[in-house]
Amino acid sequence: MAIAIKKTAAIAIAAGLTFAGSAGIAAQDALAQTTNTVAPTPRATEQLAASSTIPEGDNFSLVVNKRYNPTELRIGTGQADDGISGEALQGAKFQVEKLQGDIRDQAEFNRLAKLTQEYNKAGVAEKPEITKDTGFTAQKIATDSNGQATFSNLPAGVYLVTETEWENARPAEAGYESNGTETLVPADPFIVFLPMTNPAGDGWISNVNVYPKNSFARVEKAVEDEGKHVLNEDQVTYTLTGIVPSAQEGKKLDWFGLRDAYNNTEIKPDYENLAVKVISVDGAEKDLTKGTDFAVGADEGYASVADENLADGANAGFFVGVDPSVLKPGDRVIATVTADLLDGANADQKVENSVREYFRHSTDDSNFSEVPPETPPNTPPGDTPPNETPNDKVVSYFGNIQVFKTGEEDGKRTALAGAKFEVGKCNAEGTAIDGDAIANGETDENGTLTFEGLHVTDYADDAVVENPGKYCLRETAAPAGYTFDKDAVYPLELTRETKNGGQPANFLTTTNAKSANFEAAGDKIANGVAVNNLKNSVPFLPNTGGMGVLIMALAGLTIIGGGVYAARRNSQSA
Numbered sequence: 001m002a003i004a005i006k007k008t009a010a011i012a013i014a015a016g017l018t019f020a021g022s023a024g025i026a027a028q029d030a031l032a033q034t035t036n037t038v039a040p041t042p043r044a045t046e047q048l049a050a051s052s053t054i055p056e057g058d059n060f061s062l063v064v065n066k067r068y069n070p071t072e073l074r075i076g077t078g079q080a081d082d083g084i085s086g087e088a089l090q091g092a093k094f095q096v097e098k099l100q101g102d103i104r105d106q107a108e109f110n111r112l113a114k115l116t117q118e119y120n121k122a123g124v125a126e127k128p129e130i131t132k133d134t135g136f137t138a139q140k141i142a143t144d145s146n147g148q149a150t151f152s153n154l155p156a157g158v159y160l161v162t163e164t165e166w167e168n169a170r171p172a173e174a175g176y177e178s179n180g181t182e183t184l185v186p187a188d189p190f191i192v193f194l195p196m197t198n199p200a201g202d203g204w205i206s207n208v209n210v211y212p213k214n215s216f217a218r219v220e221k222a223v224e225d226e227g228k229h230v231l232n233e234d235q236v237t238y239t240l241t242g243i244v245p246s247a248q249e250g251k252k253l254d255w256f257g258l259r260d261a262y263n264n265t266e267i268k269p270d271y272e273n274l275a276v277k278v279i280s281v282d283g284a285e286k287d288l289t290k291g292t293d294f295a296v297g298a299d300e301g302y303a304s305v306a307d308e309n310l311a312d313g314a315n316a317g318f319f320v321g322v323d324p325s326v327l328k329p330g331d332r333v334i335a336t337v338t339a340d341l342l343d344g345a346n347a348d349q350k351v352e353n354s355v356r357e358y359f360r361h362s363t364d365d366s367n368f369s370e371v372p373p374e375t376p377p378n379t380p381p382g383d384t385p386p387n388e389t390p391n392d393k394v395v396s397y398f399g400n401i402q403v404f405k406t407g408e409e410d411g412k413r414t415a416l417a418g419a420k421f422e423v424g425k426c427n428a429e430g431t432a433i434d435g436d437a438i439a440n441g442e443t444d445e446n447g448t449l450t451f452e453g454l455h456v457t458d459y460a461d462d463a464v465v466e467n468p469g470k471y472c473l474r475e476t477a478a479p480a481g482y483t484f485d486k487d488a489v490y491p492l493e494l495t496r497e498t499k500n501g502g503q504p505a506n507f508l509t510t511t512n513a514k515s516a517n518f519e520a521a522g523d524k525i526a527n528g529v530a531v532n533n534l535k536n537s538v539p540f541l542p543n544t545g546g547m548g549v550l551i552m553a554l555a556g557l558t559i560i561g562g563g564v565y566a567a568r569r570n571s572q573s574a
Contacts, residue, residue, distance in 0.1 A: 050106070051103055051104060051105070051106050051109035052104070052106065053203075053204070054103065054104050054156055054195060054204060055156075055195065055204060055206060057156075058153065058154065058155035058156065059152075059153055059206070060153075060154045060155070060156060060194040060195050060206050060207070060208070061150060061151060061152045061153070061154060061194075061206070061207045061208070062096060062150070062151040062154060062159065062161070062192065062194060062208050062210065063080075063148055063149070063150050063151075063207065063208070063209045063210070064094050064141075064143065064148065064149040064150075064151075064161065064210055064212065065080075065081075065084070065088075065147060065148055065209055065210065065211045066088065066089040066090075066092050066094075066143040066147040066148070066149070066169075066211075066212065066213075066214070067084060067085070067086030067087065067088065067089065067147060067211055067212075067213050067214075068086055068087055068089045068171065068184070068213060068214040068215075068216035068246070069086055069087070069213070069214075069215070069216050069243070069244070069245060069246045069281075069329040069330040070084065070085040070086030070211075070213050070246060070329065076210065076211060077198075077199045078196040078197075078198070078205040078208045078209060078210075079198075079199070079205060079209060080209045081209065081211065084211055086213060086246075086329075086330075087147075087171050087172070087173060088143075088145075088146055088147025088148075088171070088172040088173070089143060089147050089169050089170070089171060089172060089184075089214055089216070090142075090143055090144060090145050090147060090169065090170060090171070090172035091142055091143060091165075091168055091169040091170055092142065092143045092149075092163060092165065092166045092169040092184075092186075092214065093140055093141070093142040093143075093149075093163070093164050093165035093166075094140065094141060094142075094143070094149050094161060094162065094163055094164065094212075095138055095139065095140045095161070095162045095164045096138065096139050096151050096154070096159045096160070096161055097132050097133075097136065097138045097159065097160045097162070098132065098133040098136035098154075098155070098157050098158070098159055098160075099112065099115075099130055099131060099132060099133060099157065099158045099159065099160060099191070100131045100132065100133045101133075101157070101158060102157075103156055103157055103158060103193065104156065112158045112193075113193075115128060115130065115158075115191070116158065116191040116192075116193065119190070119191050120190050120191055127189075130160060130191075132160070133157070136155075139151055140164065142165070143169070143172075144172075145172050146172065147172050154194055156194060156195065157193075157194060158191055158192070158193055158194075159191065159192050159193075159194060160189060160190075160191055161189065161190055161191070161192055161210070161212070162189040163186040163187050163189075163212065163214075166184045166186045166214060167184065169184060169214070170182065171216075179218075179220060179392055180309075180390060180392075181218055181219045181220070181356075181357075181389045181390045181391070181392045182216065182217070182218045182389070183216075183217045183218070183245075183357075183387060183388065183389040183390070184214045184215065184216055184217075185214060185215035185217075185245065185248065185361075185387060186214060187212035187213055187214060187248075188248060190210075190212070192208060192210060193208075194208055195208065196208045213246055214246075215245035215246050215247065215248060215361070215387075216243065216245055216246070217242070217243055217244075217245040217357055217359060217387065217389050218242070218243045218357075218389060219240070219241065219242045219243075219258070219355055219356055219357040219389045219390075219391075219392050220239075220240075220241040220242075220392055221238065221239070221240060221241075221353065221354065221355045221392040221393060221394045221462075222238070222239040222241070222394065222461070222462065223236055223237070223238050223239075223353065223394040223396060223461060223462050224236060224237040224238075224239075224461055225237075225396045225455065225460060225461060225462075226455070226460035226461050227425075227455060227460075228341065228396075228455055229341070229398070229438060229439075229453055229454050229455055230341045230342070230343065230345045230346055230398050230452070230453025230454075231438075231439055231451060231452055231453040231454065232438065232439065233340060233341060233342075234340075234341055235338045235339060235340055235341070236267070236338070236339055236341060236351075236396060237336065237337070237338050237339075238260075238269070238336070238337050238338075238339060238353055238394070239334060239335070239336050240258045240260060240320070240334070240335040240336075240337070240355045241332055241333070241334050241335075242256075242258050242332070242333045242355075242357040242389075243330065243331070243332055243333075243357075244256065244327045244328065244329055244330065244331040244332075244333060244359070245329065245359055245361075245387075246329035246330070247329075247361040248361055250363055251361040251362060251363050252324070252361065252362065252363075253324045253327060253359060253360070253361055254324055254360055254361065254362040254380070255321075255324065255358070255359060255360040255362075255380035255381075255386060256321070256322050256324055256327060256333070256357075256358070256359045256360075257319055257320055257321040257322065257357070257358045257359075258319070258320045258322075258333065258335055258355055258356075258357055258358075259299060259317060259318075259319050259320075259355065259356050259357075259358060260299075260317050260318050260319075260320075260337075260353065260354070260355045261299075261302045261310055261311045261314040261316075261317040261353070261354045261355070261391070262311050262314060262316060262317060262339075262351075262352070262353045262354075263311065263312070263313040263314055263315055263316070263344065263351070263352070264315055264316040265313075265315075265342060265343075265344025265345075265347070266313070266341075266342055266344045266345040266347075266351045267339040267340065267341060267342060267345070267351055267353065268339060268340040268342060269318065269337050269338070269339040270337060270338050270339065270340075271296055271298075271318040271320075271337050272296065273337075273338075274296060274320070274335050274336060274337035275287070275335070275336045275337075276288040276290075276293070276294050276320065276322070276333065276334065276335045276336075277333075277334050278326065278327065278331050278332065278333055278334070279331070279332045279334065280328065280330070280331050280332075281328075281330040281331070286326075288322065288326065292323075293322065293323050293326050294320060294321060294322045294323065295320075295321050296318060296319065296320045296321070297318065297319055298316070298317075298318055298319075299316075299317040299318050299319040300316060300317070301317065302314040302315055302316060302317050307391065308390060308391065309354060309390055309391040309392070309393050310354050310391050310393075311352040311353050311354040311391075311393055312348075312350075312352045313348075313352070314352075314354065320335050339353075341453070343453075345396075345398055345453060346398065346400075346452050346453050349397060349398050349399050349400075350395055350396065350397050350398070351395070351396040351397075351398070352393055352394070352395050352396075353393065353394055354391040354392065354393040354394075355391065355392055356388055356389050356390065356391045356392070357388065357389040358380075358386045358387070358388045359386060359387050359388075360380050360384060360385075360386040360387065361387075362382070362384055394462040395459075395462060396455070396462075397455070397456040397459050397496050398453050398454060398455055398456065399454060399456050399494045399495075399496075399498065400450050400451065400452045400453070400454070400528075401423055401450070401451040401454055401471060401473065401492065401494060401528055402448065402449070402450050402451075402528035402529075403419075403421050403443060403448065403449040403450075403451075403473065403528060403529060403530075403531065404447055404448055404528065404529070404530040404531070405417075405419040405443040405447040405448070405449070405530075405531055405533070406447055406530065406531070406532045406533070407479070407482050407532070407533045407534075407535065408532050408533070408534055408535065409534075409535040413532060414447075415443075415445070415446050415447030415448075416443060416447050416478075416479050416482065416533060417442075417443055417444055417445045417446075417447065417479065418442060418443065418479040418480070419442065419443045419447075419449075419475060419477065419478055419479055419482075419484075419531070419533070420440065420441070420442050420443075420475065420476045420477040421440065421441060421442075421443075421449055421473055421474065421475050421476065422437035422439070422440040422441075422473075422474055422476055423437060423438055423439055423440070423451050423454070423471055423472070423473050423474075424436065424437040424438045424471070424472055425438070425469055425470075425471060425472070426469055426470045426471060426472040426489075426491050427472075428469075430470055430472065430489070430491040431489055432472065432474075432489055433472045433474060433489070434472075437474075438451075438454065439451055439454075440476070454471065454494055456494050456495055456496050457469055457470060457471065457493060457494050457495060458493075458495040458496060459495075459496055468493070468495065470491045470492060470493055470494075471491070471492055471493075471494055472489050472490065472491050472492075473489070473490040473491075473492065473529055474488070474489050474490070475488065475531060478533050479533070481535065481536050482533040482534065482535060482536060483533060483534055483535075483536055484531075484533050488531075490529040490531070492528065492529060
């Protein structure tokens with residue numbers, strides 16, 4: 001009988017080990033594949049307590065410790081484990097339901113131990129049938145800021161634990177901010193004994209701790225665009241970041257990639273020369289090698305895609321596929337790419353770029369590719385669809401600054417061509433251009449000049465600028481025959497709201513007429529300026545040729561003749 005009890009208890013502890021795998025520590029083979037580490041050694045099964053020794057009472061408890069993307073392999077013991085890896089997850093809801101059967105009865109203990117072993121076996125698609133205790137009311141609790149959900153005062157028995165809500169669960173660490181792109185793959189349901197045999201096998205754990213994990217993925221997009229202008233064909237820099245999720249029990253990560261989408265009339269990313277690195281959870285960095293660790297290729301799958309938070313007008317993209325064997329749960333895959341600003345960005349005066357993460361966990365080794373293909377597929381091989389995150393998107397804004405140039409003579413104004421202006425960022429006082437001018441230009445026959453595609457002042461690097469500066473316009477040369485104020489500087493704002501400003505209605509529509517709108521605008525218009533020049537009024541001498549020379553010669557002779565006459569009169573008088 002002792003042998004029989006010992007064997008039964010061994011089955012129970014095996015069930016406990018398997019359960020522990022389902023609760024965040026997978027079966028040994030799967031563990032080694034998932035995290036590329038050596039699987040831990042299971043605890044011994046000798047000296048196990050018999051079911052008849054289970055403590056009396058109905059005051060047992062179950063503590064669900066929710067972690068995401070653990071990186072270390074550990075065998076669950078039912079005891080609290082302060083060294084468990086992975087970060088706490090808040091807001092995941094779990095449900096416990098009691099199964100039929102009295103574990104204080106040895107026969108029922110044996111049956112439920114076998115059921116638990118089969119149910120918790122990693123990588124098994126079809127689970128054995130279970131019968132729930134209808135006399136027990138199911139309980140649901142969400143994990144708190146410590147990632148814990150505690151079920152108290154439970155009767156001795158076997159319980160089915162199911163993660164019922166996870167979509168809105170978020171990391172519990174202080175300062176974490178959601179960007180809405182998180183994707184969680186919940187833990188598989190598992191069965192647990194309450195109480196559970198202790199590691200020594202000579203007693204019972206009344207307060208059982210379990211550690212189910214979530215596969216947690218998140219994607220982030222960042223842009224460096226401050227001071228970058230379409231009119232200068234400047235380059236902006238995009239950063240794509242994806243968090244590598246852990247695999248479920250019995251599976252491994254076999255496909256991972258980042259998918260970027262954009263409008264090819266607005267930007268031209270140099271994705272063939274992008275850089276990719278991996279930052280592990282401990283802060284270590286590793287640069288990846290193209291063709292060995294990752295592959296990149298064009299993705300034209302966005303032309304007809306209508307997707308939430310997709311880049312507006314997206315008609316092109318690229319895909320970065322990373323070798324799964326170089327990745328571990330919790331790694332941050334960071335791809336950096338530069339992109340040329342194109343004239344198409346001036347159409348709606350904003351540029352959007354989005355990214356999402358794709359990943360797949362599989363039990364099929366034939367799907368796994370240790371080296372990415374030369375051109376990565378937009379969808380993984382095989383029949384199993386990938387998981388994906390929502391898109392994260394960044395926006396860059398650009399606008400126009402306009403000059404309307406007039407000349408005034410005899411109280412009338414007319415459009416002036418040939419006036420030269422430059423534009424640049426103002427100094428702190430708004431009295432001069434700070435540093436070099438960004439661009440310069442000349443008014444056309446309508447007296448207009450547009451600096452098209454300047455970065456707005458109130459939004460940069462996908463964030464609101466708290467103290468936006470201004471742009472300064474300065475006239476550098478007036479048309480021939482007109483004067484201008486060499487010291488005049490025209491500061492103005494170019495914001496997301498004023499970026500579409502322009503010529504007031506009927507402004508300078510009547511040739512050689514003074515515009516009422518010009519007067520009403522006070523020589524200032526939305527994100528632009530109207531500048532008036534006066535006709536040159538400097539005194540001048542007549543031309544020194546032709547009739548002018550003759551007149552001056554006659555005048556000179558008259559003066560000379562008068563002098564001679566006066567001299568003679570003075571001589572005679574003497």
